[in-house]
Amino acid sequence: MSNSEELERALARYVGAEIGPPAVGPDLVNAPMVRHWCEILGDANPVYTDPDVAARSVHGGLVAPPTMLQVWTMAGVALAGGGGPAADLQQELHALLSEHGYTSVVATNCEQVYDRYLRPDDRVTATTVIEAISPEKTTGLGTGRFIDTRTTYRDAKGERVAWMTFRVLKFKPAQPAQAASPAAAPAKPRRLRPLRSHDNDWWWQGVARGDLLIQRCAECGTLRHPPRPMCGACQSLRWDSVAASGRGVVYSHVVMHHPPIPGYGFPLAVALVELEEGTRIVSNVVGCAPDAVRIGMPVQLEMQDVDEELRLPLFRPVSGAAEEAR
Amino acid sequence: MTRTLRDAAAIAGIGQTEFSKSSGRSELQLACEAVKSALDDAGLSPRDVDGMTTFTLDTTDEIEVARAVGIGDLRFFSRTPHGGGAAIGVMHQAAMAVATGSAEVVVVYRALNGRSGQRYSQGVASDVVTSDLIHWSWYLPYGLLTPASWVAMFTQRYLHETGTTSEDLARVAISTRRHAVNNPNAFFHGRPLTMDEHQSSRMIVAPLHLYDCCQETDGGCACIVTTPERARDLRRGGVLIRAVAQAAGAEQEVMTSFYRPSLTRVPEMEVVAKQVYAMSGLGPRDLDAAVIYDAFTPIVLWQLEAFGLCKWGEAKDFVRDGGLDLGGRLPANTHGGQLSEAYIHGMNGVNEGVRLVRGTSLNQPARNDHVLVTAGVGVPTSAMILGKM
CATH class of the missing domain: 3.10.129.10 (Hotdog Thioesterase)
Known part of the structure; x- marks a missing residue:
């Protein structure tokens, strides 16, 4: 069988x-359970909750x-x-x-x-x-x-x-x-995803391959970040990109404390990093205490898979920098 | 000869609801109450209104307000974008409308349940699907999500370059609080702020403490803009708009212009300043009082510099000298500002600017011929100079 x-x-x-x-x-x-139910469902019919009205109704009393x-x-x-x-x-x-x-x-x-x-x-x-x-x-x-x-x-x-x-x-x-799968699991909150469009998708694809790219005007060579379709210097629509060396310094920074946002881990160091190529990028500084980040601190790119689907270019103080800053 | 908006429009009435943390009613109702109160102040009836303008961020359509208040035919309506940067942008719209004859009586309004409804402090969420989500996508994955965090990024660099300290930021908060103490409409009515309280308040986004940040408020404000001729015949007369202007700067982003050569200047506000001075024929020395947009304490310092009230990097000295206090160089935010009265996106500041020129502020300075009123910082923005008819 x-x-x-x-x-x-x-x-x-x-x-x-x-x-x-x-x-x-x-x-x-009983009346209390009826009243709670009516409140929650927003049923305002008084024959359920008001003894006087109910008494005068066809029911002759509460129902x-x-x-x-x-x-x-x-x-x-x-x-x-x-x-x-x-x-x-x-x-x-x-x-x-x-x-x-x-x-x-x-x-x-x-x-x-x-x-x-x-x-x-x-x-x-x-x-x-x-x-x-x-x-x-x-x-x-x-x-x-x-x-x-x-x-x-x-x-x-x-x-x-x-x-x-x-x-x-x-x-x-x-x-x-x-x-x-992560989509079905209500479990762990994750970082908000960047929205992809025609103008930035190539950049995120670079990140997926492990490259931090900087958009470059193919006419005049001006570097620009964040990416945009036209060169502000010469109005050319032609562009390519160069891979950043990954070396930079902290130009400014903050420490996020409140309100706590699920998926990030607070307190969180967010820095504006000036790359040695000259463009700036917002990212997180990892590998040191959030309050140890300082303006002028040398940092190095570190590609990190922050979850199963999102890889981000993050930055780590070059060795010794965090201690020196203290 | 080029025609300008100099003295081309006047504010004939102001109105507002109470300010609270939970209004218990719709933003539409708050708008209606504020508009009605402004009309009453001006001695006008809803049927006199033929133009309306507000922020793109306002959730209440002008025709909704018009229907509810009993306003009739409209000949002009418009919206101004970019959050608090619109605070005087709406005045610019109204002034242009009456100066060109597009409308004669324009209602300017803004109402929000900023605490019990959508709270701006909670930041950008992924469910805000707008065209500028691509812009926010450069910040979302790294957690730089809230207005405080964007302003903090500029602040850190400003403190670093100028030697300004957190105590100097506190001086801005303490000054507005001193004014709020006398204002029953203010959230912090009767509650002064000490340096210790400021310094020991919790960090929101370092280097910004809790008391460096404005409040979140439920409430509505409105004012009535009309021609100076019409205003002259009305109940309260008019407060003249001597000059009004908008500007966006080069390399402008909304709140995150991090890629400009300098992070410690506000180029768009400098463009606004240049325009309002040129239009009015006035200069920084002519200003008697001001309502300086104060969503966060450091932005007040940057505006003092942008409007030429002190040199770059010296706003700290201006506030150390009590420059913002009554009796100081430029008594400012005499209602308590958005830090201490209420956050109605700068529109409570417009009403205070009118009171200052009328001489009816609860913290009235001795001189009040010319009053500067500014809008949001870090966004495309706006400002005006008010004066007597």
Whole structure:
């Protein structure tokens, strides 16, 4: 018997099953929770929060917003926390699918039908049945299975007050590698990227190759930085570039303290470096304490990959310069 | 003979909202309140307005303000770019409009939730997708992202070349604070600043301390520009715009002109100074008081030099001698400036300039025939000289 047949068989056992004993709302329907919910969602209907208005309304008293239905029985932090042993059949089913590579989940549909308004002091109980598990389907998100559940909500007398169908897709992400890629990882903030355009892309390509380039007018030889399309001295549109030696001195500098900007590491030394070719460039000084940078300090270019995608021309004091400056 | 803007326009009314850290209302509403208050000051009705101008950075369209305030047909509207550099650029626009007959009554306004809304101190973010993002891209990857950091780069070099010290910067802050102490509209009303407090305040971007930086403020300011003839018949009369000019310098960048031969001069402000002096026929010695754009303390020193109030490198001596204080050579920022009253992008300074000429400043100097008002530093900028009708 193949692995997939085995899975089909295992899945079939869940269809039609109640996921566990009825979920009993830990709190009675109550005014404070209603008020918080209305505030957060911006629902200003006074029949939910103002007893006087509610008393004069068709309801004859306060009622809960119908769409608050799930609030009364849903496990809160416990559900979000996860990790522990499966508390019911639904969690067990999800764990089983995860083991078979359907590691991700997304909610796709939800329908609710209300029999009556809930009122303060109603005790809500929910029973959930797994109605269907689809064969494998391929979607934009990845390949997976739709799981349909139907939940019936009852009051203390056992009378139905509402029911809900809920569908999720439990799937194998289309690009499993994505989770590890920097774009998907919310993890570490990174430096802001320079925007590339026709006028500066060649310069950043030079950096990628390890060269610090200086734009040079092909007519009059004037060097210029930052790059621009026309020579301000002779108006020529013809240009080429030269690789800088990487030697320079600090012309001015600052130390960034506040506000802290994620991705850079504060305090941060930023310097205006005058290259020996005569142009200036803004960069960071590395390899010494930020407050040890001084005007006139000799520095040397150091190409650094500051993250997986960004290489920057940075500068380091030539040996001894930082100590001398002190 | 070339026609100039000399004495071609007058300010007939000023208005403002309260200044706060959280206005609790929209920038549109702040603009409306400021405009209405300026119209009331001038004794004009919204229907008298036929021109409007503001900053490109203002989030509120002139037609939004016009509709809300009940202003009717407009014959002139325009926007001035480059942040605080626009502070007098808008006055230049208004003066040109009334001088050419393009409009007769121009509303100038600026309103921002600078603290509770978008905060300029937070700097350039990658989500600011504009045409000048290429420009910022030379600084973004290295973390040089905030107005304080750009000004600090010039400051470090200026201190190095001139022997000016952090204490000299503090003297600028202390002077404006002294004025704010008497101004109930000022954030620092009743709260003087000591040298120790300045020096022990935290570093924002070395060498700039917290109290070298202006505030972030919610508020709005407006003024009414019209012809001198029309102003003469109005409730408050007029304050004459003796001269007004804009300039961008060679090799200009917005806040990061790091590639010029010198980092310790402000060429665009020198061009502005030359123009306003030539246009008005006045010189530095004729100035009685000033509102000097003070987003950061060092830029006040650079402007004293650019306007010829002292020689290059000697602004430190000017402030050591109490030159900015009441009774000093040039009483300046008598409202408390943007360091100590509020940061409304220089427009609260325009209102103070008008009060100085009217003689109604809360820190009124004895002489007030000619008052200089300047705009942002490090950007294409502007200035004007105000005088009596």
